[in-house]
Amino acid sequence: MGKTFECLSEQHIAWLKEQRVFFVATAADKGHxxxxxxxxxxxxxxxxxxxxxxxxxxxxxxxxxVAHSLQNGRITLCFVAFKGDPVIMRLYGTSKVVPRAAAESFLPNFEAEFTQHSGFRAVIVVDVHRVQGSCGFSIPIFDYVSERDILKENFAKKDNDQANDYRILKNSFSIDLLPSIGHRILNNKAPLVAARFKEGFWFGYKDMSWPEWIWSSWNFWSFRANLQSRDIAMMAFGGLLAFAWFQATSTRPDALLETMHEG
Incomplete structure (x- = not known):
């Protein structure tokens, strides 16, 4: 039978340290x-x-x-025993995102192999308010063979700047378009201007309208100082698209007159 606890006991902690995999469940207020x-x-x-x-x-x-943590912080971690006693343990809590650049105080809790790796992007801290243990009578037994090194090897080929560019491109938004780890609100190296090139590929931006952004700038010089080269390129690209759209959809004066005469 399932049992509920207010916090982790020494026995819980010892069991958790033996596990090799866990699952994280989160959800925004709406969406997936x-x-x-x-x-x-x-x-x-x-x-x-x-x-x-x-x-x-x-x-x-x-x-x-990260996107869901920024919005509401609801999170559940689920650990399952694939050997030994059939145990399932769920940790219900509230999550907080600590970006890599601000995570120094947390790093001693983890192995340096991972904290120094370019793929490391944030620490997820969970304040646990409910611990639930239950029986995993239907969970199969597996033998642990080894970890897969594909993720580590893939990002070992990138330096920190290249990994950050990847996060800006791929991790600026969730699938429900919520801001995430590559977004300007967590990554001050992300550009200020957004563009979506194809499904799943975004550049980061800040959640301010153009009037709000201009108003928040003290003067023209500070406004210009906030722009990066790709911001200027994106604005130019957007302007060209807007002009092309206007040209393609606007009605010519002579065509309008012809329509009026026909009426």
Whole structure:
């Protein structure tokens, strides 16, 4: 039978440290529910206190957990025993995102192999308010063979700046268009101007309209200082698209007169 606890006991902590995989579930107020599996557990998951845990978030093609954490923070971590006693443990809590640039105080809790890796993008800190243990009678038994090194090897080929560019391109928004780890609000190296080239590929931007952005600038010089070269390129590109659209959709004066005469 399932049991509920207010915090992690020493027995819970010992069991968690033996696990090799866990799952993270989050959801925004509207839109998709996300479930992400996590590996490298023994080097990237840490128990900060009986009511607080944290794990390293690595760069991938999506960034749903960060986006949902920014909006409402609801999160559940699920651990499953694939050997030994049939145990399932869920940690219900509220998550907080600590970007890599601001995570220095958390790094001693994890293995340096991972905190120094260019793929590491944030620490997800979870304040746990409910611990639930239950029986995994239907969960199959598996033998652990090894970790997959594909993610580590892939980002080992990129330096920190290249990895950050990837996050801007692929991780600026969730699939429901919520801001995420590559977005300007968490990444001051992201451009200020947005453009979507194709499904899933975005450049980061800040959530301000052009009038709000201009008003917030003290003067023309500070406005210009905020622009990066690709911001200027994106504005020029957007202007050309707008002009082309206007030319293609506007009615010529002579055509309008012809329509009036026909009427």
């Amino acid at each position: 529910v996300n479930v992400s599996p996590k590996g490298y557990v023994q080097g990237t998951f840490a128990i900060l206190s009986p009511k607080s845990v944290a794990y390293l978030d690595f760069t991938g093609s999506g960034a749903e957990t």
